[in-house]
Amino acid sequence: MRTIADYHVHSTYSRRNHGKSTIEEIVQRAVEIGLEEIAVTDHGPSHYFYGIKMEKIKEAKEKIIQMRKKYPQIKILMGVEANILDYKGNTDISDEVLKYCDIILCGYHIGTVFSSLDDAWKFTIMNKIGRKSKKVFEDIREKNTEAVINAMNKYKINILTHPGDKIPLNTELIAKTAEKTGTILEINNSHSHLNAEEIKIASKYDVKFVINSDAHIKDNIGRYENGLKEAMDAKLDLSRIINLR
Numbered sequence: 001m002r003t004i005a006d007y008h009v010h011s012t013y014s015r016r017n018h019g020k021s022t023i024e025e026i027v028q029r030a031v032e033i034g035l036e037e038i039a040v041t042d043h044g045p046s047h048y049f050y051g052i053k054m055e056k057i058k059e060a061k062e063k064i065i066q067m068r069k070k071y072p073q074i075k076i077l078m079g080v081e082a083n084i085l086d087y088k089g090n091t092d093i094s095d096e097v098l099k100y101c102d103i104i105l106c107g108y109h110i111g112t113v114f115s116s117l118d119d120a121w122k123f124t125i126m127n128k129i130g131r132k133s134k135k136v137f138e139d140i141r142e143k144n145t146e147a148v149i150n151a152m153n154k155y156k157i158n159i160l161t162h163p164g165d166k167i168p169l170n171t172e173l174i175a176k177t178a179e180k181t182g183t184i185l186e187i188n189n190s191h192s193h194l195n196a197e198e199i200k201i202a203s204k205y206d207v208k209f210v211i212n213s214d215a216h217i218k219d220n221i222g223r224y225e226n227g228l229k230e231a232m233d234a235k236l237d238l239s240r241i242i243n244l245r
């Protein structure tokens, strides 16, 4: 068993030293470990701390085009890991992002500039209170789920990143929507979602999975061991994971 692609890697375009390796270092490493495909997916522009600057998206894409010429042995995709901005399901997948990106990832992140104070309140404070109160937990989990489902219906999201990380989601409803929208569900090697229990629930639907490294430094590119363990614990048919051979 080996991984042939990594669709979730952060470069130095994820600001404040969040991504430690340049696009070229990422590509070199991907070639070195024998990947057939790599996607550079920096945080979307609405992440207050780490998001790629809107005006840098074009520059990053140009860099990727250069790399394609220099390293023709590997397929290189320009992507973004977009942010969910509100409970209506709006994200920072703008026309500018769509113009330059070949692949769209999206997930929920702390530190996003949310659309309104009410959204910020629910995403942060209510989810925090939910950790102590079962009633609030169930309520806010349904709201979170609705936000993600709205985003999946509104945009063409190729991969939903670490579903259930930072905020709880109803995996059943997310997977049902993913089946309809063709969104691939991520098993994230750096975060603990999807976990085995969630994979088991999601696998009842006709969805595909991907194990991504979510590397923020080149040495972690192509790592998939933690994700594979969760998939195996869930007894998932591994042929449903698109980047394993």
Ligand SMILES: [Zn+2]
Residues within 6 Å of the ligand: 081, 107, 108, 109, 161, 162
């Ligand atoms: Zn993320």
Ligand SMILES: [Zn+2]
Residues within 6 Å of the ligand: 008, 010, 081, 214
């Ligand atoms: Zn990420």
